[in-house]
Amino acid sequence: MTDFPRLTFSLDRDSKVPVFEQICLTIRQRAISGALAKGSKLPPTRVLATELGVSRSTIVTAYEQLVAEGYLKSLRGSGYTVCALGEVELSGGAKAAQTLPEDEEGEAIVPFEASQPDMRLFPHRQWAKAVSRVCRTNPQAMLVGGGTFGNPELRRAIAQHIAEWRGIDASPQQIIVTAGATDALEICMRSLAQKGDLVGLEDPGYLPMRRFAQAQDLVPLYLAVDEAGAHLPDPAKPPQLVILTPSHQYPLGGAMSPSRRLEFINWADAQNAWIVEDDYDSEFRYAGRPIPAMTGFDRLNRTIYIGSFSKVFSNALRLGYLVVPEALLDRFRTTMRRFGQKASYMPQQALADFMASGEFYRHLRRVRRTYDERRRFLLDQLATEFSAFGRCEDHQAGMQVVFHLADGFDDRDLSARATAQGINLQPLSAYAAHAEGHNGLVMGFCAYSEEEMKPALALLKSCFQQSG
Numbered sequence: 194m195t196d197f198p199r200l201t202f203s204l205d206r207d208s209k210v211p212v213f214e215q216i217c218l219t220i221r222q223r224a225i226s227g228a229l230a231k232g233s234k235l236p237p238t239r240v241l242a243t244e245l246g247v248s249r250s251t252i253v254t255a256y257e258q259l260v261a262e263g264y265l266k267s268l269r270g271s272g273y274t275v276c277a278l279g280e281v282e283l284s285g286g287a288k289a290a291q292t293l294p295e296d297e298e299g300e301a302i303v304p305f306e307a308s309q310p311d312m313r314l315f316p317h318r319q320w321a322k323a324v325s326r327v328c329r330t331n332p333q334a335m336l337v338g339g340g341t342f343g344n345p346e347l348r349r350a351i352a353q354h355i356a357e358w359r360g361i362d363a364s365p366q367q368i369i370v371t372a373g374a375t376d377a378l379e380i381c382m383r384s385l386a387q388k389g390d391l392v393g394l395e396d397p398g399y400l401p402m403r404r405f406a407q408a409q410d411l412v413p414l415y416l417a418v419d420e421a422g423a424h425l426p427d428p429a430k431p432p433q434l435v436i437l438t439p440s441h442q443y444p445l446g447g448a449m450s451p452s453r454r455l456e457f458i459n460w461a462d463a464q465n466a467w468i469v470e471d472d473y474d475s476e477f478r479y480a481g482r483p484i485p486a487m488t489g490f491d492r493l494n495r496t497i498y499i500g501s502f503s504k505v506f507s508n509a510l511r512l513g514y515l516v517v518p519e520a521l522l523d524r525f526r527t528t529m530r531r532f533g534q535k536a537s538y539m540p541q542q543a544l545a546d547f548m549a550s551g552e553f554y555r556h557l558r559r560v561r562r563t564y565d566e567r568r569r570f571l572l573d574q575l576a577t578e579f580s581a582f583g584r585c586e587d588h589q590a591g592m593q594v595v596f597h598l599a600d601g602f603d604d605r606d607l608s609a610r611a612t613a614q615g616i617n618l619q620p621l622s623a624y625a626a627h628a629e630g631h632n633g634l635v636m637g638f639c640a641y642s643e644e645e646m647k648p649a650l651a652l653l654k655s656c657f658q659q660s661g
């Protein structure tokens with residue numbers, strides 16, 4: 194007689210389910226049904242292995258799996274015994290059911306947060322159609338991204354888009370799909386500079402850029418900005434690359450003058466340096482013709498171009514792109530292989546179809562019209578109701594304006610007062626490494642209707658009155 198329960202197993206050796214898993218399954222079911230009582234001993238591994246005609250290691254694997262799951266206990270010298278089910282501290286999902294703190298449930302976007310598109314205008318119905326068409330007719334394209342550089346059809350659609358909208362003549366082979374402009378900026382820094390190299394950044398500029406540079410052990414070299422755009426680097430300290438926003442300086446808003454563009458291109462040629470053109474919101478030009486990209490002017494010689502779908506379509510999609518000179522393609526390919534493609538494959542084919550069908554452009558025209566109305570409203574309010582407190586320049590582009598403060602007002606103080614009132618306003622000085630002369634409020638206008646801006650402006654006015 195043995196002192197362990199008799200277990201009958203019906204093993205199917207032709208099954209796709211491994212034998213050890215079939216053994217686990219039987220023991221698990223018996224433990225759950227109570228047929229194996231708490232504390233009962235299981236047959237020693239050697240005995241059961243002989244009985245079932247399997248290797249001992251198969252039995253050990255099965256028992257250990259059940260120990261890990263909490264069905265069995267292994268006691269040194271006395272083999273494996275069955276646990277009471279209650280002994281297993283399963284959480285029962287109590288924590289999973291907890292609600293998230295309010296600020297994580299999806300932060301509310303309040304006036305005047307900058308660079309925020311209005312997602313209430315997203316063309317859900319048309320997008321759903323594009324996605325469902327791909328699911329029905331070409332589902333593989335959602336899973337197989339077309340290799341290192343992204344979906345080929347999306348790359349073709351982007352090549353056409355930048356030819357028409359930005360005056361850039363590039364082949365689809367020169368396009369790399371990225372996880373937004375941010376990812377594209379990091380890829381550029383990885384491909385074009387090495388530890389310790391200088392990288393020229395506009396000052397004021399896009400704050401995360403400094404952190405990306407520092408995270409890659411690059412040394413930021415700040416380029417002051419005037420009405421004609423960023424200043425050329427000091428010849429005594431030439432950076433390996435400069436990152437510029439020539440169409441629409443971020444956050445000040447002006448366009449780089451043609452002569453400054455030419456100076457930069459000549460400088461890059463002479464220094465064997467690279468220019469990265471960050472054109473993340475260039476589709477939002479509200480008057481006249483779009484200002485052609487610097488990259489088109491340079492014919493992709495020393496310039497790398499970055500575009501993004503975050504602002505024209507959706508921040509949540511996390512898709513952007515790089516346009517790379519042919520001479521740099523191998524270098525970028527090496528970086529992409531080393532660090533991996535971060536853009537999700539899933540939406541790429543649908544976006545390609547969406548662009549080819551014209552829906553993308555219908556959406557773009559529609560949001561541009563709405564953003565223009567909101568921009569005019571805000572500028573008008575600032576010019577009439579806020580004239581005692583500062584002034585705004587109208588650059589007729591972008592997603593935010595800068596309200597430059599009159600003497601006696603301090604942008605950090607006003608931003609703090611506004612935040613206390615529930616308004617989101619960033620001080621211009623916070624965008625600058627050298628803050629002198631930068632005293633203003635950066636005010637996004639795209640994501641807010643007039644009705645939403647009105648009460649926020651009233652509160653802002655009271656902040657000015659208390660601060661002055």
Ligand SMILES: Cc1ncc(COP(=O)(O)O)c(C=O)c1O
Pocket residue numbers: 308372373374375376399438443471473501502503504508512513
């Ligand atoms: C100047 C600039 N570059 C890049 C980005 C990032 O764009 P994306 O959301 O595509 O990563 C932003 C975002 O606001 C920006 O202001």
